[in-house]
Amino acid sequence: MTGARPSTVPALVFATSSGEILDYDGLSMAGSAAGRISAPAPNDLIELPPGSELFALPARLPIGIEPESGEPALLDTNPYQPGESIQAVAAFMAPAHTAILSAAYRTDDAGAPLLPLFAYTAVGWADGKFWAAGFRSDSDCRQDADQFNQRLLNQRTRKQLNCHKNNRLIQHLGKCCLTYGCPAARNYFLGRWEAPLPCSPSCNAACVGCISLQPSGCCPSTQDRIVFVPTEKEIAEVAVPHLEVAPRPVVSFGQGCEGEPLLQAGLIENSIRLIRSRTDRGTINLNTNGSLPDAVERLAQAGLDSIRISLNSAQPEHHRLYYRPKGFDLAAVCRSITAMKRHGRHVSLNYFILPGCTDDPAECAALSELIAEYRPDFIQLRNLNMDPEYYLRIIGHRGDVPPLGIRNWLGQLQGKFPDLKFGYYNPPLR
Structure with missing residues (x-):
């Protein structure tokens, strides 16, 4: 192909x-x-x-x-x-x-x-x-359709669920795997690559495109949000064996089936320390909206290896209109990048791609300024998952100037920032 x-x-x-x-x-x-x-x-x-x-x-x-x-x-x-x-x-x-x-x-x-x-x-x-x-946009095969044998997946998932009946997190991931077909949960039960560690039932934003919680009468969410806070032991019981045996292992807090994991920063901090007391293998990652830079600072000190900050726009007003944040803004998000970089940690931007909007010249200029000032290491080219026309109305997109074109936009960023990497997934760092 x-x-x-x-x-x-x-x-x-x-x-x-x-x-x-x-x-x-x-x-x-x-x-x-x-x-x-x-x-x-x-x-x-x-x-x-x-x-x-x-x-x-x-x-x-x-x-x-x-x-x-x-x-x-x-x-x-x-x-x-x-x-x-x-x-x-x-x-x-x-x-x-x-x-x-x-x-x-x-x-x-x-x-x-x-x-x-x-x-x-x-x-x-x-x-x-x-x-x-x-x-x-990424050669990694970790979520390719031909990597999943459903019969084998069913067997291994049910075996894990039977062996860990008292671990609520593993039981939750079993539902994510067998009911929603979550690729990260599927890979966890197959013992490879990136495994999920959802932990937060609540959020400090009301994203227009949230995939785990939508108001009644709106488009339905694509999966149910986790309804409990797992313990450090439950988290470590998922993370440690996975990091020890999986190829190119990553474990990630912050999943589509939860709110904002930084609201559980204390739990995550203690979990990182517990995990690292048992294994130094693999990458511990956090997917987040980046809203609480002080919490990010603590997690970096505790041993968080990488962070992926989701971003719809590098323009403060467009960011606010999409995230509908409670108590933070884009400036706080940028301070979270600074906190990770100060500790030499890896920073990815989970940058939502919508042709004609992402490559709008004003948006490209704003993103270039953000990259130049804060120096993220990696940009994940993730498609925006929501009604395109609704999104454009929400952020007030004008589109007075022709867009650059996605390929041209990407080429300009690669030319300006030769050290910046692009892909789709959280990269394994060790």
């Missing part, structure tokens, strides 16, 4: 009223960059990665490109059954892939529901295959 390109321009795809996905070669595939419609460049297309999903988008009509004029055109009915209603289609790409263009569509403002909390990448059809507007 690596390096493959379609032999012809991919056709538009759409979904019928029954959910069947069809292609229509009367229009070619289009993509969107925060509402700016264009045809993807050939080198911006990859075969839809294994493990990806296709979504029909309710009350949204697909937009394609007229082959002769090159102009965007709306498809408002099934070309094979005129008068039949249709829906736009988007791809939710497998992990380790980053979008270059979002799906192109027009929304029915009167009755369109919010889209669920996934990313919506442009997709088309050519050569008997689906093609997505994106690229592989």
Whole structure:
């Protein structure tokens, strides 16, 4: 699949009223960059990665490109059954892939529901295959679809659950694995790579795109949030064996099934000390909103190896409008970066990618200033998982200036900051 390109321009795809996905070669595939419609460049297309999903988008009509004029055109009915209603289609790409263009569509403002909390990448059809507007942003195979044997996974998970009936954290991870298919939980039960250590039922933000807690009547969260605080012993019982035997081992506080782990900083600090009293192998990581720099300072002193700070924007107002923080701001987040760097620790930014917004010139300038001042080590190119139009409304995105393009944006950052690394996952450090 690596390096493959379609032999012809991919056709538009759409979904019928029954959910069947069809292609229509009367229009070619289009993509969107925060509402700016264009045809993807050939080198911006990859075969839809294994493990990806296709979504029909309710009350949204697909937009394609007229082959002769090159102009965007709306498809408002099934070309094979005129008068039949249709829906736009988007791809939710497998992990380790980053979008270059979002799906192109027009929304029915009167009755369109919010889209669920996934990313919506442009997709088309050519050569008997689906093609997505994106690229592989990390070569690590840790969450690739072909790495999971469900039968083996079921056996090992149930064995662990039976052996640790009194460990609430392991029981919780079993649900994450078997019910939600959490890749980190699956890898924990398979004894490899990165394992999760959720610990915080509460949060100090109300992120618009929170995947574990949404208000009633909004789009549903994708998984249940943990409802208890595990003990240091329960945490160590997960972390220590994993760090001792797993290849390229990482254990991470801060997961999609919890709130903000820094609210349990005391527990995490004691857990790190307990873990390190038993093993010095592997990487102890924290995924966080970076809201409490004093707590981060304590964790760095305790032996936290790395931190991944989630960031939707390097512009303070856009950050505030998305995170809806309680008692912190972007300046506090930046002080958390400083605290880790002061102790020589590794800092990643979990930077949410939305084509047309991430690569907006003003946003790129703000991110460049942040990188130049605070010197993070790594940027994780994670797709923004929420309704794109809703997100743009929330942050008040104007889009007066054409975006740079995701590839150009990435190339500019790589040129300005040659020591900065890019990828998708938390890197193992030892």
